[in-house]
Amino acid sequence: MSKYYDVLSIEEKDFGTPAHISGSLVTLEIDGMAVTVPEGTSIMRAAAERGVNVPKLCATDSVEPFGSCRLCLVEIEGRKGYPASCTTPVAPGMKVHTQSPKLQSLRKGVMELYISDHPLDCLTCAANGDCELQDMAGVTGLREVRYGYEGENHLNLKKDESNPYFTFDSSKCIVCNRCVRACAETQGTYALTISGRGFDSRVSAGQDQPFMASECVSCGACVQACPTATLQEKSVITLGQPEHSVVTTCAYCGVGCAFKAEMKGNEVVRMVPYKNGLANEGHSCVKGRFAWGYATHKDRILNPMIRRRITDPWQAVSWDEALTYAASEFKRIQQKYGRDSIGGIVSSRCTNEEGYLVQKMVRAAFGNNNVDTCARVCHSPTGYGLKQTLGESAGTQTFKSVAHSDVIMVIGANPTDAHPVFASRMKKRLREGAKLIVIDPRHTDLVRSPHVEADFHLPLKPGTNVAILSALAHVIVTEGLLANEFIAERCEDKAFRQWRDFVAHPENSPEAMQETTGVSAELVRGAARLYATGGNAAIYYGLGVTEHAQGSTAVMAIANLAMATGNIGREGVGVNPLRGQNNVQGSCDIGSFPHELPGYRHVSDSATRDLFEQAWGVNIQPEPGLRIPNMFDAALDGSFMGLYCQGEDIVQSDPNTQHVAAALSAMECIVVQDIFLNETAMYAHVLLPGSSFLEKDGTFTNAERRISRVRKVMPPKAGFADWEVTVELARRLGYPMNYTHPSEIMDEIALLTPTFRGVSYAKLDQLGSIQWPCNDEAPQGTPIMHVDEFVRGKGKFIITQYVATDEKITRKFPLILTTGRVLSQYNVGAQTRRTENNQWHEQDLLEIHPHDAEERGISDGGWVNIQSRSGETVLRAKLTERMQPGVVYTTFHFPESGANVITTENSDWATNCPEYKVTAVQVMPVHEPSEWQKQYTRFNRVQHELLSRASQTAATDHLSS
Amino acid sequence: MDMNNLVHMANKIGVFFEAMPDHNDALRDIVDHLHKFWEPRMRRQLLAYLDSENGKDLLPIVVEAIHTHRNQLSQKNQSI
Ligand code: SF4
Ligand code: SF4
Numbered sequence A: 001m002s003k004y005y006d007v008l009s010i011e012e013k014d015f016g017t018p019a020h021i022s023g024s025l026v027t028l029e030i031d032g033m034a035v036t037v038p039e040g041t042s043i044m045r046a047a048a049e050r051g052v053n054v055p056k057l058c059a060t061d062s063v064e065p066f067g068s069c070r071l072c073l074v075e076i077e078g079r080k081g082y083p084a085s086c087t088t089p090v091a092p093g094m095k096v097h098t099q100s101p102k103l104q105s106l107r108k109g110v111m112e113l114y115i116s117d118h119p120l121d122c123l124t125c126a127a128n129g130d131c132e133l134q135d136m137a138g139v140t141g142l143r144e145v146r147y148g149y150e151g152e153n154h155l156n157l158k159k160d161e162s163n164p165y166f167t168f169d170s171s172k173c174i175v176c177n178r179c180v181r182a183c184a185e186t187q188g189t190y191a192l193t194i195s196g197r198g199f200d201s202r203v204s205a206g207q208d209q210p211f212m213a214s215e216c217v218s219c220g221a222c223v224q225a226c227p228t229a230t231l232q233e234k235s236v237i238t239l240g241q242p243e244h245s246v247v248t249t250c251a252y253c254g255v256g257c258a259f260k261a262e263m264k265g266n267e268v269v270r271m272v273p274y275k276n277g278l279a280n281e282g283h284s285c286v287k288g289r290f291a292w293g294y295a296t297h298k299d300r301i302l303n304p305m306i307r308r309r310i311t312d313p314w315q316a317v318s319w320d321e322a323l324t325y326a327a328s329e330f331k332r333i334q335q336k337y338g339r340d341s342i343g344g345i346v347s348s349r350c351t352n353e354e355g356y357l358v359q360k361m362v363r364a365a366f367g368n369n370n371v372d373t374c375a376r377v378c379h380s381p382t383g384y385g386l387k388q389t390l391g392e393s394a395g396t397q398t399f400k401s402v403a404h405s406d407v408i409m410v411i412g413a414n415p416t417d418a419h420p421v422f423a424s425r426m427k428k429r430l431r432e433g434a435k436l437i438v439i440d441p442r443h444t445d446l447v448r449s450p451h452v453e454a455d456f457h458l459p460l461k462p463g464t465n466v467a468i469l470s471a472l473a474h475v476i477v478t479e480g481l482l483a484n485e486f487i488a489e490r491c492e493d494k495a496f497r498q499w500r501d502f503v504a505h506p507e508n509s510p511e512a513m514q515e516t517t518g519v520s521a522e523l524v525r526g527a528a529r530l531y532a533t534g535g536n537a538a539i540y541y542g543l544g545v546t547e548h549a550q551g552s553t554a555v556m557a558i559a560n561l562a563m564a565t566g567n568i569g570r571e572g573v574g575v576n577p578l579r580g581q582n583n584v585q586g587s588c589d590i591g592s593f594p595h596e597l598p599g600y601r602h603v604s605d606s607a608t609r610d611l612f613e614q615a616w617g618v619n620i621q622p623e624p625g626l627r628i629p630n631m632f633d634a635a636l637d638g639s640f641m642g643l644y645c646q647g648e649d650i651v652q653s654d655p656n657t658q659h660v661a662a663a664l665s666a667m668e669c670i671v672v673q674d675i676f677l678n679e680t681a682m683y684a685h686v687l688l689p690g691s692s693f694l695e696k697d698g699t700f701t702n703a704e705r706r707i708s709r710v711r712k713v714m715p716p717k718a719g720f721a722d723w724e725v726t727v728e729l730a731r732r733l734g735y736p737m738n739y740t741h742p743s744e745i746m747d748e749i750a751l752l753t754p755t756f757r758g759v760s761y762a763k764l765d766q767l768g769s770i771q772w773p774c775n776d777e778a779p780q781g782t783p784i785m786h787v788d789e790f791v792r793g794k795g796k797f798i799i800t801q802y803v804a805t806d807e808k809i810t811r812k813f814p815l816i817l818t819t820g821r822v823l824s825q826y827n828v829g830a831q832t833r834r835t836e837n838n839q840w841h842e843q844d845l846l847e848i849h850p851h852d853a854e855e856r857g858i859s860d861g862g863w864v865n866i867q868s869r870s871g872e873t874v875l876r877a878k879l880t881e882r883m884q885p886g887v888v889y890t891t892f893h894f895p896e897s898g899a900n901v902i903t904t905e906n907s908d909w910a911t912n913c914p915e916y917k918v919t920a921v922q923v924m925p926v927h928e929p930s931e932w933q934k935q936y937t938r939f940n941r942v943q944h945e946l947l948s949r950a951s952q953t954a955a956t957d958h959l960s961s
Numbered sequence B: 001m002d003m004n005n006l007v008h009m010a011n012k013i014g015v016f017f018e019a020m021p022d023h024n025d026a027l028r029d030i031v032d033h034l035h036k037f038w039e040p041r042m043r044r045q046l047l048a049y050l051d052s053e054n055g056k057d058l059l060p061i062v063v064e065a066i067h068t069h070r071n072q073l074s075q076k077n078q079s080i
């Protein structure tokens, strides 16, 4: 075990107040011991760093001190009275005493008052063993309580159990205010207040509402901060206190929060955000913190299954039989249709090691390059665009860097919903005064929320990102706001001059673009000036940039802006893609694109191929393979007949569902490896049980290029981790792989990939996490990229001509549909729909502006039919002014909503990333589900019957064996 | 594979590079892109279409690019 991070220790030290970063140090004496700490540090923290824990209740190191409980009193020589050590900063030469008979009696008095209004059911209390009030009663030596319970007290207050994951028991509240500060400072939601005064003061959510009715987003920060059982996880109430913990990484979004899985044997009691995790620094959102129950859901697939045709019932078989069948089918298909007739899909939800093995199996055992990943449908334009301009397919910063930003530009991203923990960091910086520019068709939460308001919101029409970005560049160039020195030194001259001349054309001016983008020229000019001259300016962008016909062009336009203003290569600036799934970055890094070997090296590069050919002992094809959408087209063509699909639901998540379904139905062998019978599995011939992130070792790489460990906390439910299954399949295809642990796979990646050369599990244990590149030049990793030089040498400006999408609105399809997601649900929802998160979002809704609704006679909550050129579906309507007239919006978390039945196959010109964000539609009120939905319901029912028949046979098999 | 779709995709690549001020660079970049990102069967089909249908519906710049750098698009597959 490493001496740096004792990942198994359950206790994390609470220093009482947050760390202060200051150049100057102060030396003082605490209980006769010299202590040196940064200026601004509290006495409490200085003492804690020296190992002296001053009693405390209202202080905790995740929030600023408040000084209300008076338990942390100390004596300071030469000063009168008993100052609170949490709110008193250190001073040079100060002599502090933390313990004396007087202090002891003062503290005991405080405790006595607290306890006189606190229930004494400690033995049966859920916090027993994890209660700071108990601890302090012990520390202060409280032996009796002289005030009786006859007086006025709060012991009979009602418990609020409305939140599915935690309870609020006001009778146990000591009004320390930690939760209120956590909600404000850590989370930035301001859902909690102290209502009433004096004796009547109580914590309340919203306007004295139940938690579920308030603004609360269930991030858990208040629960984490609460010293008592007042705010308590329901899982702890049910299961009791955990006995050991393991540090691991959240498997939901690209923030990649570190968590302690707190366990009892093999059972998770709760997931607690890990303070030493550098991506999240102790914060979390409702998904990672609470929505992990899916891992043990009864729908988990636990038996391998096969069937000849998708209309046959599933047949439960042994692992060996399933894998042997899959391998023989793949071989048969290759024999019949040729080497290139099969392929594989890497999951951006699985680990780096698992992804690496799938692409290795495809390239080495299938002998072709037909491998792709779900990043195709989200951030492939980021990979392409940033590689072309800056030289590396990744974001440039750490999340923490935002604390140094003066201007934050958010384009096509909704971080409060999709990247909540990063959003909390961002909001903190905005509250400190950073300026905000939001470019988004919708009025997202960031545009205005408590204590945050965008300085500029550019509500553009969907599909016009490139027009807006060129207009911003036009202002920067023509108003003389370029960072000339930076450009001259760091960027290619010829490309720069061509670009400058291009954006300076009058047709790129905000005035000329106004008609196209729907954004007033004045707003665009103001935003451009602010971005170029406001100090450190950082761009954060999401799928609202990439999922367009011009996705790659927009990414390049963003990089152009950053280079033009010199906003790259230091803290507080940069170009930052907010990645969707947990391991989008990682799955791209380890070579899951059909044209690239690990480390973003093109398959046509013979030196790289040589390297892998030697290591793998095979020939590697020098030509790119099929991308996911090309696979579907080739399937319909009869030249692509077999697919190995690990942990990815292409039927639900890819556009034009009916086209995808037709393609899959045309294939002869589809092997799906997943934890649930997902939509794709309904078209599969072999079903291999997958393992959840709790059941395996590995690593994920988040949007900051941070590689973090995923640690196994329980054995795989179906016997094997996903990487083991790939190894077994490859072996049956005649390509043995000899790994006994994922660490060996990482060693191989490190050996073959220059940017990963220095990465190993030992180093990850030692450092906690590593941002690649990590090699001899950067042994500790690289927090910020392109510091003195771009990865490609000189930065390259690229001309980004705006081209309107083919998805045009017409009389027949007069509205634009755009898509997104909500906080509580995750992508296709296979995991979150199997948790209580449904209480926040139980169906996908069509958001529509009241004006558009009225024109069509649509009422709030009524059924509406949404029709596009690809198909139609029916959802309930939600009238909201968040939408601009002419634009409607929905999420895609529920399969029966069929959001992707309507999206078209139109895609990014460079990468084929689907244009999810723009579909021309018509919306009309109706009374019943669409034809597709009726069909879906039938098909879905049949498939579940086929599965349950198999499960029954499996159960009997087990009994009889 | 659906020829309309391939033509459509090729044209979009053409449109992007058409904006480049240096025409020869644009021609080279179009073919480079097809070479780097299109699987051989897609390229083969596009070439066959160009030959048989004389490039109908393809943008002139795409046709010109392929004519200029055609040999780069033929497959260099290794045999196994
Ligand atoms: S769970 Fe989060 S949002 Fe809800 S009250 Fe607590 S801190 Fe605030
Ligand atoms: S709920 Fe907990 S954290 Fe909040 S004031 Fe009460 S005891 Fe303190």
Ligand code: SF4
Pocket: A250, A251, A252, A253, A254, A255, A256, A257, A280, A284, A285, A286, A287, A288, A289, A419, A420, A421, A422
């Ligand atoms: S922000 Fe993302 S990584 Fe963090 S807990 Fe939430 S879902 Fe998990």
Ligand code: FES
Pocket: A055, A056, A057, A058, A059, A066, A067, A068, A069, A070, A071, A072, A073, A084, A085, A086, A087
């Ligand atoms: S901990 Fe300092 S006053 Fe409460």
